[in-house]
Amino acid sequence: MGSTQKSLSKEEIERYSRQMIVPGMGKEGQLRLMNAKVLIIGAGGLGCPAAQYLAGAGVGTIGIVDGDSVETSNLHRQVAHATKRVGMLKVDSLITHLIEINPLPVYVPYRFDLTPQNAAQIIKPWDVILDCTDNPATRYLISDVCVLLGKPLVSAASVQKSGQLIVLNCPPTPQGVVNKKAAPCYRCCFKKPPPPSAQTSCGEAGIMGPVVGMMGVAQAGEAIKILVSQLHMPPKEGEEVSPEKNLVQPTLLIYTYDLNSAIGPYSFRALKMGGRKKDCFACGENSTLTLDGIKSGNPNYVQFCGNMTQSTNLAPEDRITATAYNEKRRNGELGEHILLDTREKEHFSFGSIPGAVNVPFSKFLVKASSIKREGNSPAELLPMQPASDEAPIVVVCRRGQDSQEVVEKLKELGLDNGGKRKIMDIVGGMKAWRDEVDPDFPFI
């Protein structure tokens, strides 16, 4: 990807002057950026702002990996895309925008998602990798490949009102070398992924634009720092490692923001992390992880992140389809019943099935466990007392996962009166209600 550039053109001097005069940067720092190659995996809420600043700063070669297309619901946070580019591949939309900021860097598009089969080949030519992806399986995959290829990884993530940022594997240390100076990988920090029921995507849980934007900007900042101080290069044989070149204690930056309070209880926190873990699956002393293994499906990332715990699966007789529920409501077969809608109140506020009572899932869980602990009457969980304690309970959530857990909990607490009362959930939740019964329902 081009030969090493040793001097700056007149245009480059003008374009980069304001950052080159910053102490510690200079012409030398600028040339390091211009000769560097940064790979951004994910062209979404993190990747957009990260790419904008890296392009602006003049990083010589910028690669972008993403197989998705721009959607209208992306635009509040994915600030490099545009209304007129909805439907375009994100990679192409982002590069269109970056060229407008700075036409000088080389932009390399990868118009597909990263997979265990292509990961090593894609990651290999780059100096620094930015993880701007949106799911645990890809996060573990990227970290593993970065350990094996000796790449520093700037990892960020964000959901709802929380963001996290950490620089991993920097400076790069060979797999299996564990000492005080060896930097951790993603697995050293987060050994296990959350169970599938606790994994939420921005599409499911929501995300505030400034939170994810802040993290993406910080990723660009860390990448620039690594390149200018050459932290991405392993120390040469016999070279004295200066304290600043040695990130002995990596830091996890946490950003939390509270919409209900302007001053918030806390916003930024920098946590000192441990170093590389001796028993780490990827970088530890007895690791058997290899690039060939990854390519041939070992480890199985999807299974690792998907089947950690059995998610609830109710028997068919404890479930009802949206169509059947609507039918039984209309013909009176169901009679008096309680309809619990367990979506969070923000979702509920856009609309609900007539008669539904909102009991948000998170509040339900807390209440259920306090009833169990204090030995109170489980009937407290119900929003109203029906005339008969055999009146059926129907539970609906957004897509039919939480509702199954609620049905299980209600039965566990004995609210089914030994089988006399039917408790069931609506298969596929409010999404199914929209798809099968009410096409105008504002499902978000």
Next chain:
Amino acid sequence: MTPKPPAGHFNILYFASAGSYTSKNVEAFPAPLPLRKLFAMLEERYNGIRKSVLDHSLVTINLNYVDVPADNAEAGPDEVMIQEGDEVAIIPPVSSG
């Protein structure tokens, strides 16, 4: 700033899904408490939190990462104790972007 815990207590900060699970940002508990008992104590108050949140979270005391010992770890003179006034944070990974 986070409110100071009352005398004889320490604070737990709940981040991301730990906050949604407990419906709290911060909560005070009596100190001292051996670190190895932290998860069991939280599980008793928030049934199911262990599987849904704690097992994959990282834990810090006063902004420093700590390894939480296994439940069956032995008490000993060297074990980490959470002290009065400490700030413990439960940090689940966030993976979206």
